[in-house]
Amino acid sequence: MTDTLTGLAGASEEQVRRDDRAHVFHSWSAQGLIDPLPIASAEGSYFTDYNGNRYLDFSSQLVNVNIGYQHPKLVAAIQEQAARLTTVSPAFANDARSEAARLIAEIAPGDLNMVFFTNGGAEANENALRMARLHTGRHKVLAAYRSYHGATAGAIALTGDPRRWPSEPGMPGVVRYWGPYPYRSAFHATSEAEESERALQHLRDVIMVEGPQTVAAVILETVVGTNGILVPPPGYLQGVREICDEFGIVMIADEVMAGFGRCGEWFAVDHWGVTPDLITFAKGVNSGYVPLGGVVISDRIAATFSERPYPGGLTYSGHPLACASAVASIEIFREEGIVEHARALGEEVIGPELRALAERHPSVGDVRGLGVFWALELVRDRDTREPLVPFNAAGADAAPMNEFAAACKQRGLWPFTHFNRTHVVPPCTTTADEVREGIAILDEALAVADRHTTAG
Structure with a gap:
């Protein structure tokens, strides 16, 4: 068992990726079309891949890491x-x-x-x-x-x-x-x-x-x-x-x-x-x-x-x-005081910052949320409210949202996207400065979405 545990701790990215593709059957996925990112470690509101790239997690994995990673x-x-x-x-x-x-x-x-x-x-x-x-x-x-x-x-x-x-x-x-x-x-x-x-x-x-x-x-x-x-x-x-x-x-x-x-x-x-x-x-x-x-x-x-x-x-x-x-x-x-912190983040930081984003980006049609549970609904046209991508979009139809998500990841932010929305759902323990760091990246990435609007 000691050898096995040592092997897990010392596994390379190549080994993890190879064994994953050979043996792990992933949920909600066409197995031959995915290439999951191997994660080496995590702490607080961030996780890190095997190449040392650090991501601020605006998804809390599947909106579940409320207390943050590796709370001692x-x-x-x-x-x-x-x-x-x-x-x-x-x-x-x-x-x-x-x-x-x-x-x-x-x-x-x-x-x-x-x-x-x-x-x-x-x-x-x-x-x-x-x-x-x-x-x-x-x-x-x-x-x-x-x-x-x-x-x-x-x-x-x-x-x-x-x-x-x-x-x-x-x-x-x-x-x-x-x-x-x-x-x-x-x-x-x-x-x-x-x-x-x-x-x-x-x-x-x-x-x-x-x-x-x-x-x-x-x-x-x-x-x-x-x-x-x-x-x-x-x-x-x-x-x-x-x-x-x-x-x-x-x-x-x-x-x-x-x-x-x-x-x-x-x-x-x-x-x-x-x-x-x-x-x-x-x-x-x-x-x-x-x-x-x-x-x-x-x-x-x-x-x-x-x-x-x-x-x-x-x-x-x-x-x-x-x-x-x-x-x-x-x-x-x-x-x-994590519940109180989450409430304050929503009222004092996330809500106001996201509403300010909406003023700057024609792709943002609606801002809504509570606590650390927010969404930006992205549209092609604010007047008609046409979604940035169609309901249940896939393939080429989903390209604008995929481009937006890629822009976030390239800048060190891991987003939560679904249909024509990006959700702002970091851990409830995320600091106000970390939230602002993530929203600044959203600000840059939304320029990608703006190009797909009637105003772009």
Whole structure:
């Protein structure tokens, strides 16, 4: 084992690249058309390749490294737990698991007092859906078109974006609805108030024609993530809560991406003072140092399974290494004021700086976000709002965004791009100066996007 570990530490870029191409089957990729960049190390808000090129990470990997890379206290917590107890079945009680659940329930809103642990966000959404169906005795679930809920069988069926298409037909009972998106309103709204009112009426109408007595749950990303950083307008989440209460429907808030400081709150729902019935989480709970996700459960739904067995489980549910890292992460968030820092970054640095970018670049159509969760929507024409690249663009159609992303990387910034948007989602621990450094690079790279506009 010592030789193997030494070999890993001393592997060359050539060896890593060769073995990756020969043996690693990558997600969401045509295997013969990719050449993944080998990463040698990371620290704070930066990662470094084998040639010594250092990148400021404006993607937080997959919007999950909220606490930054290699936080020493978090690494130490995993090491200490590994030395004491590496694994134990979910059937036993364990101090790391119990404490992680207690801390998560403590920061969750309302009466969400119990936690079912999973290995990630997709499994969290799968189990939340199962809980809602069993609790209500109903089978339908309403899910938005602009959404992503995971890639397992049920979660991909809930997903609204094109990643769902190759897996269809999927799980029955999923009904689509349009969520609010003021910049590209499906409801021809002219204000946020209209958008909220009309989106709620649309949701109510969908429930009416589907039959309220058949609908188990409405699932939504509190702030839509990969599909646009869509911040709900004032009143929308409160309205969804009221509709769910009226018809006995379970409200599921998918906070896999939006939770744990990303939106400047422990959970994004806190920004609007709304308490769902179930919250799903993963990513930022321990920044992906060890795979972990889960469902935070209200007392009412937990009571359904007080004397009735819950028919679900995972070998690694509440894994001690993962739970120990979650405990340490929450403690670090509190000690270092990371939630407050994330909120301040959004209000005082990211928001103002991105709005200033929009003034300078005709390719920026819209700026939106909260905390450390922001998007620039890029367009060819500000007046018509024609996207810089088409919906689900590929090949030559995607060239303008690919050129923009390449310009960022050449300057030492790793961006998060999706369709016609670039998201500004660095770790929540990123300093104000580091954010300004990254936005200065965006400023330069947007000149590439500007060339594809009617003004360019």
